[in-house]
Amino acid sequence: MSSDEIIASDDPRAQALDAALARALSPPALPLGFQLRLQAALARASAGPGSRAASRTHAQREQRERMAELDADYLRLRRRTLGTLIGGAFAAGAAVAVVLPWLQASFGANAIYVLASAGALLGIGIGTASWIGRVRIPNPFERF
């Protein structure tokens, strides 16, 4: 339908106003980048709720697997620590049983103090090494 049906053709004022409006009111053009943003929006929409649900299930399964691995590692670490402690205690007892006769022969009544001091020094050494490792102090002996 043309504007002639709206405007009486014999009314020059109406025709002039129609022409003026046609010139003044130009349609807005699509903004720059509209197509790109629309394609992105369509791609996001095509992911859809079904796909999002699948992603969530996948992420939950991954999280469960990771938690199970962490639990297994923790248990392994505790077992290893316990094993080290028991093994260390047996090794220390064996070492004392082997070394004590020699110490008694060398130091007499003071052998027990010497043994205690050696144990204390060993403990301090192990503690210090552990502390150096934890606070990441450069180890001066590392290069040797």
Place this chain on the structure above:
Amino acid sequence: MQSAPADAAAQDRDIVALLQGGVPEAAFQRTLARYQDKVYRLCCTLLRDPTAAEDAAQESLVRIWKAMGSYDGRASLSTWIYAITRNRCLTAIARRRELASLSDAAVEAEAEAQVQEVDAGGSEPQDMSATLRELVDLLPERYRRTLLLFYYEDRSVSEVASMLGMPEGTVKTSLFRARAALAEQLRRRGLDDPRDWLEAGR
């Protein structure tokens, strides 16, 4: 040679045929080519804000794409597309009102600024096109929308009626009243000579 409305109807029939033939992707691509400009113009007209219009147009087109498979042909394709677009715009307007109600002071300040802007514009000489656009913006909303879409859509009453979801008779009445109001405003500004009006855009 086919007339423009017949050509448009044929294009819509092709799109519907593609949909019924089970190729919604191709149907949507043709829909985009034919309607994306019109959807954006309708959003611009209803929302009066290019940024909000772009958002609403994109949301509308995404919805159209999602719902393409469920189009049953009861309404014409254009009516269906424009109804989705209008609904998105109405949602955007409602959301904007909710936000505005949270900040009455800001809204008042903005309204005050707009009034001052209009006052300032009225005292300075400006070209006829700018005057016309300003007067169109001051028209009652239903007249403004009808008038803008009428000229955006190559003066097609049926297209405007479809876009706004109203009968063609109502569109014609709105156009008639909008023009009468504009002519009266021009007369009040001392621009009563039709030769002045034809200076618009020159």
